[in-house]
Amino acid sequence: MSAPPPLITGLGVVAPTGIGHAEYWRATLAAVNAIGPITRFDSTGYPVRLAGEIGDVDVAGLVPARLAVQTDRWTQLGLAATELALADAGIDPAGLPEYDMAVITASSSGGNEFGQREIEKLWARGPGHVGAYQSTAWFYAASTGQISIRHGMRGPCGVLVAEQAGGLDAIASARRALRADARVAVTGGTEAPLSPYALVCQLTSGRLSRSDDPARGYLPFDAGAGGHVPAEGGAILIMETAASARERGVHPGYGALLGYAATFDPPPGSGREPGLRRAVEAALADARLDPTDIDVVFADAAGVPSLDREEATVLRAVFGPYGVPVTAPKTLTGRMYAGGAPLDVAAAVLALRDAVIPPSSGAITTAVEHRLDLVREGPREAPLRTALVLARGYGGFNSALIVGTDP
Structure with missing residues (x-):
C-alpha cells in the first residue's frame, strides 16, 4: 500500500x-x-x-x-x-x-x-x-x-x-x-x-x-x-x-499533492506533438483520476498565439470543448518564471479552500477557436475538490501537477 x-x-x-x-x-x-x-x-x-x-x-x-x-x-x-x-x-x-x-x-x-x-x-x-x-x-x-x-x-x-x-x-x-x-x-x-x-x-x-x-x-x-x-x-x-x-495537529492543511508528471517537447520539425498533453495525462494517471475529476485548470497561459493554441488544443482534447473552468490569475501580476508556477499552486489550494475560482484579467476576450471556459472579470463560486496546474518552460519543458482536498 x-x-x-x-x-x-x-x-x-x-x-x-x-x-x-x-x-x-x-x-x-x-x-x-x-x-x-x-x-x-x-x-x-x-x-x-x-x-x-x-x-x-x-x-x-x-x-x-x-x-x-x-x-x-x-x-x-x-x-x-x-x-x-x-x-x-x-x-x-x-x-x-x-x-x-x-x-x-x-x-x-x-x-x-x-x-x-x-x-x-x-x-x-x-x-x-x-x-x-x-x-x-x-x-x-x-x-x-x-x-x-x-x-x-x-x-x-x-x-x-x-x-x-x-x-x-x-x-x-x-x-x-x-x-x-x-x-x-x-x-x-x-x-x-x-x-x-x-x-x-x-x-x-x-x-x-x-x-x-x-x-x-x-x-x-x-x-x-x-x-x-x-x-x-x-x-x-x-x-x-x-x-x-x-x-x-494540522492535518489536512491546505490540501494534498495528488499527481505530477513532466515531459519534454520533441525537436521542432519532427512532426510529433508537443509534450503538454502527455504531461497532463500522465499526471492524471499518477493521481489515479479521470479528466472528469478535475474541477479547475490553472493554465500556463503563455500569451504567445501559437503556444496559446497548443495549450487550448490540449485542454479540449483532454476535457472537451468548454469542458472545465480555466483560469490564469498570473495575468494580473505578470509571468514570474520559476516563481509563477508555485504561486499558481498556492492560488489553487486557496481556491479549493474557499470553493471559488479566481479570475483572469477581465481584458481578455477569448478567441472563438480556443473554445475554453475561461474565468474572467470576477471570481466564480464552485464546489472544488481538485485542481490541475500547468507550466511550460522555454526550451520545451512541460509539467503538470494536481492538488486536491481529499488525500
Whole structure:
C-alpha cells in the first residue's frame, strides 16, 4: 500500500498583488491588476516597458541585514517567503531534527541584479572593488543554500531549472524527498528578473509583450495576444508527510499533492506533438483520476498565439470543448518564471479552500477557436475538490501537477 500523499501546510507569497497569502488572495479575487511601467531601472530605449513589480518590500522585517547585503533580491524574496510559509505552517525549524527538513526550490533568472551591479564595478573601477559575495549571490542555487543555512535544514537540498515548469518540478522533487526520509520540505520558487541585463536575456525568447498599456499587456488566449509581461515574486510552500501533519495537529492543511508528471517537447520539425498533453495525462494517471475529476485548470497561459493554441488544443482534447473552468490569475501580476508556477499552486489550494475560482484579467476576450471556459472579470463560486496546474518552460519543458482536498 502506497503512503498517503504529502500535504501543503504553509504558504508564503511575495507577489506584485500582495505580500502574504491573505493579501495576495484578496487582491486576486478582486481582480486587481498590478502590471505597470518598469520602475526598477530606466527602461527608456528598451522595447519592453511593462512589468509586475513588488515595490518596496519590508525585507528588513523578514530577512536579517547581514543576509540582505550578501544576497540578490531574488534570494531575499525567497527568504522572506520562507519566513511567511514557516509561520503560516506553525513550524519552528529549531524544534525539528535538522536532517528531517528538505529545501528544494526552482530558479530561472538567478541573481542577475546583484551580478550586474558587481560586473559594472569590475568594468568601471577594477577587480578590487568587486564584493566577495558576487561569487555566490548570482548562482542559481543561492536561494536553496541560504534558506537551508538560515534554518539549519540539512536534509535533501536541490534546485530545478526549467523556467516556469521548474516551479512544479521543484515541488515534485520535494514530494520525492518526503517519500524517502524527509519529514518537512521547503519548496517552490521566487524570481527577480527586472534588471537591464535580465531583460535583455529575456528578449531573446521573442515572447515578451511590447505593449505600453498595462490593461492589455498580457492577454493569453486573446485574439490580440502579443506575449507576456515579466514579473518578480513567487511562492514558497511548506510540504510535509501526512504523518507529520497529523502529529502536529494540522492535518489536512491546505490540501494534498495528488499527481505530477513532466515531459519534454520533441525537436521542432519532427512532426510529433508537443509534450503538454502527455504531461497532463500522465499526471492524471499518477493521481489515479479521470479528466472528469478535475474541477479547475490553472493554465500556463503563455500569451504567445501559437503556444496559446497548443495549450487550448490540449485542454479540449483532454476535457472537451468548454469542458472545465480555466483560469490564469498570473495575468494580473505578470509571468514570474520559476516563481509563477508555485504561486499558481498556492492560488489553487486557496481556491479549493474557499470553493471559488479566481479570475483572469477581465481584458481578455477569448478567441472563438480556443473554445475554453475561461474565468474572467470576477471570481466564480464552485464546489472544488481538485485542481490541475500547468507550466511550460522555454526550451520545451512541460509539467503538470494536481492538488486536491481529499488525500
